[in-house]
Structure formats: C-alpha cells, structure tokens
Amino acid sequence: MGNLLQDLRDRGVHTGYQRYVLMLEPILVAMGKKGMPVAPARHAEVLSELQSRQGECEKAMQALIPPEVKTCKPPKGYKREPKDTAGMVKRYFPTVNGDETLQEERWCRLNEWKPSHDGLIRYMKYRNHKVPLSFKENKPTTVEPELVRLANQTKDLLYDAVLEYRNISTVLNNHMANWVPTKAGRVHPTFYYDTGTGQLATRRPNVQNAPKHGEDTKKEIADMFRSMVIAKEGHTLVSFDYKSFHAQTLAFEARDKDYLRLAKLDIHSYLTAHLVRHPDRDRMLGWADADLSKVLSQVKKEHRFIRDYKAKRAILGYGFGMGYRKLYNMYREAFESQGDAKRTVDMLNALFPRANKWRDDVRALAHEQGYLISRFGCIRYFWEVFRWGGGQWQQGGDDSEAAIAFLPANDAFCHIKEAMLRLDPVCGQYLINQIHDDLMYEIPDPELDNLIPAIASEMEKASPVLVNEICPDGLSVEVGVALGKRWDKMEDVQWKSH
Numbered sequence: 440m441g442n443l444l445q446d447l448r449d450r451g452v453h454t455g456y457q458r459y460v461l462m463l464e465p466i467l468v469a470m471g472k473k474g475m476p477v478a479p480a481r482h483a484e485v486l487s488e489l490q491s492r493q494g495e496c497e498k499a500m501q502a503l504i505p506p507e508v509k510t511c512k513p514p515k516g517y518k519r520e521p522k523d524t525a526g527m528v529k530r531y532f533p534t535v536n537g538d539e540t541l542q543e544e545r546w547c548r549l550n551e552w553k554p555s556h557d558g559l560i561r562y563m564k565y566r567n568h569k570v571p572l573s574f575k576e577n578k579p580t581t582v583e584p585e586l587v588r589l590a591n592q593t594k595d596l597l598y599d600a601v602l603e604y605r606n607i608s609t610v611l612n613n614h615m616a617n618w619v620p621t622k623a624g625r626v627h628p629t630f631y632y633d634t635g636t637g638q639l640a641t642r643r644p645n646v647q648n649a650p651k652h653g654e655d656t657k658k659e660i661a662d663m664f665r666s667m668v669i670a671k672e673g674h675t676l677v678s679f680d681y682k683s684f685h686a687q688t689l690a691f692e693a694r695d696k697d698y699l700r701l702a703k704l705d706i707h708s709y710l711t712a713h714l715v716r717h718p719d720r721d722r723m724l725g726w727a728d729a730d731l732s733k734v735l736s737q738v739k740k741e742h743r744f745i746r747d748y749k750a751k752r753a754i755l756g757y758g759f760g761m762g763y764r765k766l767y768n769m770y771r772e773a774f775e776s777q778g779d780a781k782r783t784v785d786m787l788n789a790l791f792p793r794a795n796k797w798r799d800d801v802r803a804l805a806h807e808q809g810y811l812i813s814r815f816g817c818i819r820y821f822w823e824v825f826r827w828g829g830g831q832w833q834q835g836g837d838d839s840e841a842a843i844a845f846l847p848a849n850d851a852f853c854h855i856k857e858a859m860l861r862l863d864p865v866c867g868q869y870l871i872n873q874i875h876d877d878l879m880y881e882i883p884d885p886e887l888d889n890l891i892p893a894i895a896s897e898m899e900k901a902s903p904v905l906v907n908e909i910c911p912d913g914l915s916v917e918v919g920v921a922l923g924k925r926w927d928k929m930e931d932v933q934w935k936s937h
Contacts, residue, residue, distance in 0.1 A: 455816030459637065459856050466863055466870070467630035467639070473871050474625035475646050476676075476881065477618055478669045485667055486615050489607055489660075496604040500554060503597045508558075508565050509549040516545030554601045556581050568593055574768040588771050606660055610650055614664060617644035624671070630873075635819045635841065636848035637856075639873055647874045649926075661927075668926035674881045677922040678929060679894055681855065681876040687916055688850040688905070689758045693797035696909045697724060703917065704728060708735040710750040711742050713786055748773040753783045760798060760843030762835075798843050805842035806832070814904050815853035819845050850905055851876065854916070858898045865897070866890055887922070895920055895934050 506528065516532050524546055531542040552558055559581040563570050571585035572578060583602065590598035618626050628641040641647050649668075650661035670676045683702045690699035701709045712720045717738060723731055739746050752773055756766045767780035774780040788795040805811050806824035823836035855876065862870070862878075869890075872879040878898070882890050901913030923929040 452812060452816050452818045455637075455813070455818070455853070458860070459815065459817065459853055460632065462860060463856055466859055466867060469867065470870055470872065471627055471629050473868075473881075474621075474627040475871055476624055476669055476671050477620035477626050477667050479620050479622070479624055481667045481669065482615070482618065482620055485663055486611075488663065489611050489615065493604065493607045493611065496600055496607060499600045500597065500604060501552060503600060504552040504562070505565065506549060508562050509552050511547035512550050513547065516547040518545065521546055554604055559586075559601065562597065563589070566593070566595065568595070574765060584769065584771070591772065606657055610660055610664055614644070614650060618667070636845055637813075637815075637817050637852040638848070638875075639852070646872055663927075665926035666928075670881050670924050674883055675887060675922050675924060676926060676929065677880045677882050677887070677891060677894075677920065679878045679880070679898055680919045680921070681851070681898070681916045682919050684851045684854075684876040684916055685758050685847055686754060687914065688847040688854075689794065691850065691905055691907065691910055691914050692801070692846045693791075693794040694907055694909050695791055695793035695797070698791050698794050699909060700728075704732050705735040705739065707746050707750045707754060708738040708742075710754060710783075710787065710790070711746040712738045713790065714745055714750060714783065715742050749783065753780075753787065757784065757787050757794075758844065758847060760802075760840035801846065802834075802839060802842045805838070805845075806836075811842065811845050813846055813849040813853070815849060817849050817853065819849075850914075854902055854905065854914075855898075857902065857904075858900075861900075862894060862897055866894060891920060891922075891932075891934050 511530055516530055521527065527546045527548055529544050530547050531544050534541050534543040552562075556579075560570060560579050562568075568589060570579045571581075571589070573580040573582075583605070586598045586602055589595065590602065620626055626644055626646065628644055628646045630639055630641050632639065639647070650657075650664045668676070683706065686702035686706055687699060690696075690702050698706070709723065712723065712735070715738075717734075719734065723734065726734075748770070752770045753766065756769070761769075763781040763784045764777055766784065767774045767777045770780075774783070801811070802824050805821045809822070810818055810820045812818045819841070821838040821842050824838045824842045825832040825834060826836040827833070855873065855878070859867075859870070859873065859878065866880065866882070869880040869882050870878065871881050878894070880890075880894065895918045898918045899915055901910075901915040903913055905914035906912070919931060920934045921929040921931050
C-alpha cells in the first residue's frame with residue numbers, strides 16, 4: 440500500500456484515490472448492507488403480471504406475422520411426403536440438378552416466428568420496409584431506436600408489439616430475476632467503481648439501472664417495476680437530485696458564464712428559443728433572471744417537443760462531445776436530417792463560443808498528454824483522441840468524445856461523493872442508493888422535517904474544489920427533492936423556506 444500511495448503521489452492523483460476510493464468504501468459497503476426495500480408480495484404480483492403480458496405480446500406478434508416470413512422445419516423441407524401432413528404447408532426449396540438449380544415443392548412445418556434480429560430483417564424485407572443500418576458498421580440493425588422510427592414511419596403494428604415484448608422481457612430477465620428480495624424484504628447490491636469518469640456502479644442487482652420513466656407502455660412497465668420498492672414501516676423514501684448537474688460542470692470547466700447562468704435557469708428552453716426563432720432570442724441574455732425565466736417557461740410550454748427532444752438531446756450530446764452525425768443517428772426522431780443536426784450543433788457553438796473553444800482545447804490537451812487529471816485528483820488515460828490520416832492528425836479518434844466528457848463528468852461524480860462523505864455522520868444510516876445525480880434515503884417519518892432541509896442544504900453547499908473566475912466562491916448546484924412511500928409514487932416537494 441505504501442508503494443501504491445507513493446506512486447499515486449508522484450503522479451498527482453493520491454487525493455482522488457484516498458478520498459473517493461478509500462474513504463468512500465465504508466459508505467458503499469454500508470449502503471449495500473442496508474439494501475433497497477422490495478416488498479416480497481408486490482414482487483410476486485409484478486412478476487405474474489409481467490409474465491402474463493409477455494404471453495399476450497407473443498400472441499399478438501404471431502397474429503401479425505404472415506406465413507411467408509416464418510422459417511421451416513426441417514430447414515429444407517421433407518424430401519419425401521410425410522404420412523401425416525396435418526398442420527404442414529408446402530414450400531418451394533432450391534435443389535441442384537447437375538448444373539441447374541430447380542425449385543422443388545416440399546412439405547414442411549412452420550416454426551413460430553421469433554422477434555430476433557434475423558426474424559425482424561426477414562419481416563422488413565417482406566414488407567418492403569427500408570432495413571436500418573448501424574451508424575459505425577453500416578450493417579443491418581434492429582436496435583430499439585430504429586424500431587421506434589420504423590413504427591412511426593410505417594404505422595406497422597408489429598414493431599410496436601416487438602418493442603413492448605422486448606421491454607417486458609428485459610425487465611423480466613435483467614431486473615425481476617435479480618431483484619428477488621430476502622425474507623426481510625431487501626435486495627443487497629454491491630457498489631463498485633467501473634467507469635473512467637468516477638461514476639459508481641452496482642451489481643447483483645444493479646440498483647442504479649432500474650427501469651426508468653419513459654412514455655406510454657415503457658412508462659407503465661417502469662412504474663409497475665418501481666411499485667415493488669416500498670419504504671419499510673414508519674419510513675419514507677426521499678430522493679435528492681442535482682438539477683442540470685453536468686451542464687453546470689461543463690460551464691464551469693469551460694469558464695462560460697452565460698452557459699452556467701442558463702444551465703441554472705433552463706438552457707434547453709434557451710436553445711429552443713433560437714431553434715424556433717423567437718423574436719426576443721438575441722436580447723434574452725441582457726434581461727434579469729426573473730424576466731428571462733418567465734419567457735423561457737413560456738417557450739417550454741409552447742414548444743415542448745422541440746425542447747424535450749431536439750434541444751435537450753443536443754445539449755446532452757454536446758456535453759459528451761458528440762458530433763452531429765452521431766447525434767442524428769441516435770435521435771432521428773428529433774432531427775429531420777444530418778443537416779438539421781449539424782445546424783443545431785453549429786448553433787450551440789455560435790451561442791457559446793467559450794464552451795466551443797474549451798471542447799477543442801481539452802481534446803488537444805488530452806491528445807498531447809495522453810491523459811487528463813481532474814481537480815479532484817482523478818486521472819483518465821486516452822489512447823486515440825485524434826486519428827492519424829493524410830499525413831496529419833485529424834479529429835474523430837475513438838477517445839475524442841471521452842476527452843470532452845471526462846472533466847465535467849468527474850466534477851459531478853466527485854462533487855456528489857463529497858456530499859456523501861460530509862453527510863455520512865449526520866444521516867449515513869439512512870442512505871440506500873446513489874443514482875447518477877441523485878442520493879436516495881429511507882428516512883424515519885419523525886425525522887423528515889429536520890433531515891430534508893439538512894441534507895438538501897448540505898448538498899447545495901458551494902464546492903471548495905470547483906473554484907475559478909466564474910465561480911469564485913465555488914460551484915453550487917440546486918437540489919430538487921421528491922418523496923413517497925413507493926418509488927413509483929414520488930412527488931416533488933418544496934424544501935426551502937422561501
């Protein structure tokens with residue numbers, strides 16, 4: 440251990456290891472021992488309902504599949520006519536006769552159609568639907584976003600049925616099976632470090648990756664799953680969530696005062712105002728916060744789809760260094776074309792020149808050094824930020840996005856770890872999960888009134904590490920609070936006296 444710590448000191452990263460690994464480990468172990476509350480009876484009910492719905496989806500899919508799309512058993516049919524042909528069909532199969540290939544009619548049984556990659560490609564070709572291609576490999580793909588696009592474009596009910604079936608199957612296979620509670624009504628994950636950004640991860644079960652609130656059927660399934668997580672008697676689940684966390688840490692690293700101000704107000708509606716060519720878009724930054732917030736709220740109300748789909752995803756991708764081609768291919772439902780995605784990224788660069796320059800500068804630094812060290816003393820190595828081609832270094836290396844994402848992401852994850860360390864002596868016994876930008880507690884009801892403001896105000900304290908000219912007193916990020924007896928019934932609450 441002595442040699443390891445000395446090596447870390449020599450590289451300038453001993454602080455990150457000591458504080459965010461060694462000192463944090465007892466908190467992570469304690470969280471795992473406490474576990475998440477899962478009601479055994481409700482788990483059994485949800486399991487039964489999901490299995491029933493999965494069966495209904497299977498029937499619905501089979502009813503929508505024409506016989507021509509189903510495969511045969513045996514694959515080449517029976518060479519001789521079977522004695523009993525009940526339930527069989529006749530199909531033509533290619534047979535070789537010398538130099539000639541003939542079509543020979545044979546009996547066969549039809550297999551049940553499966554919503555596999557090959558099964559879906561067969562169906563798309565049969566219906567003359569354009570087969571989607573993967574962004575990087577340019578090969579046929581049946582990933583969820585592409586099926587959503589096909590469902591919207593073709594109005595073919597099979598794609599909706601497949602999406603629902605996949606969603607239910609994922610919850611059954613990846614979540615329900617791993618969230619089986621003990622007799623005491625808990626699941627006990629193991630927390631560990633698994634990402635280059637310093638983000639925590641969990642396994643057996645992955646309590647940080649429970650089904651999320653989505654839309655329509657996906658939201659319904661997510662709510663059904665989360666309904667199993669019920670606070671123990673006399674306690675309440677309370678979630679403390681940092682708002683626009685990564686947008687603010689990006690603004691901090693870029694030293695972009697405008698980006699930071701808008702991230703605190705509503706940067707997604709600000710971008711939307713420019714996308715829809717709001718008449719006051721070029722004057723907004725000169726307004727007081729109260730006036731600006733009022734207009735941004737109206738923009739959000741009037742242009743909900745553009746804000747929530749195009750603007751929100753563009754800003755998310757921007758923070759992770761995403762180029763316009765990848766942005767378009769990931770979110771085609773939000774952008775009309777690659778040109779539309781490019782115009783959106785170009786608009787962000789024009790609106791926030793400091794952030795744009797920082798993205799270029801941090802990539803150049805990561806390329807030159809081969810690593811970046813955060814303010815919290817964490818290091819990440821990069822092997823190909825720029826790619827060599829045509830006799831010079833060019834953008835587009837495999838680590839290009841990671842180089843942009845590392846510092847803002849590490850700032851956020853270490854900031855929340857700092858809050859966990861400070862809060863541990865006060866209420867660590869009630870901390871049961873850490874999910875992205877969120878801390879979840881299971882708090883005794885008599886202590887709610889005292890602990891909610893204590894936890895939230897501690898989390899909002901300015902960071903003594905994240906200090907620069909736009910945050911001379913340290914970056915402070917607002918916290919939203921939601922509570923409820925069940926995870927699917929959490930409601931936002933106002934915790935500040937004003």
